[in-house]
Each structure stands twice: as C-alpha cells, then as structure tokens.
Amino acid sequence: MAVLYITEYQNPGFFGGVVPTGVEAGTDQTVAIGGSSAQSSTLKTNTQLVRLHTDAICSIAFGANPTATTSTQRLAANQTEYKSVPLTSGYKIAVISNT
DSSP states (O other): OOEEEEEEEEEEEEEEEEEEEEEEEEEEEEOOOOSOEEEOOOOTTOOOOEEEEEOOOOOEESSOOOOOOOEEEEEOTTOEEEEEOOOOOOOOOEEEEEE
C-alpha cells in the first residue's frame, strides 16, 4: 500500500532563508494513497511547517476541505518536501495517486 507520511513542526528555525530544523509538534500522520482523494486529519493549530514523504507518485492539495486531483502538486516516488502552512489554518492535506 502506498503512503503519504506527514510530520508537523512548530517554530521552525530560519537561517539565511534555509529551514535547518523545527520543533516537532508531536504529530505524525499517514494517509493511504489510492485512486480517489483522501484527506489527512486537521493539522495542529501550532503547526507552521510540514514534512511530506511519499513512497509512490502522487498529487497533493492543502486547504480546509481539500481535494487532490492529478492536476494538483505532483510528488515523485520517494520524494520528501517541506511546506509552510499558516498558523491556526485548520488545513488538511489531500492526496491521490498520479501514475
């Protein structure tokens, strides 16, 4: 089963425009990647940065009630990305297979 792994961070440290580290918000999630859009749980209110790692080709979307499609942001298999999110956004992350 293909999976999107999500790690939430609060208070990311910035140095010269690079994010070297962040304080983990204590939440790790996994979302199964399939042929229809699936959503994560709501991100914690203190989350400012998420680390996304996928073990399969997929597309993602962010929002209060997001729907991922094959036209949204695409990630390659075994790719890791860091994305900023607004504090107290109530965001979720949606994912769908995109092979």
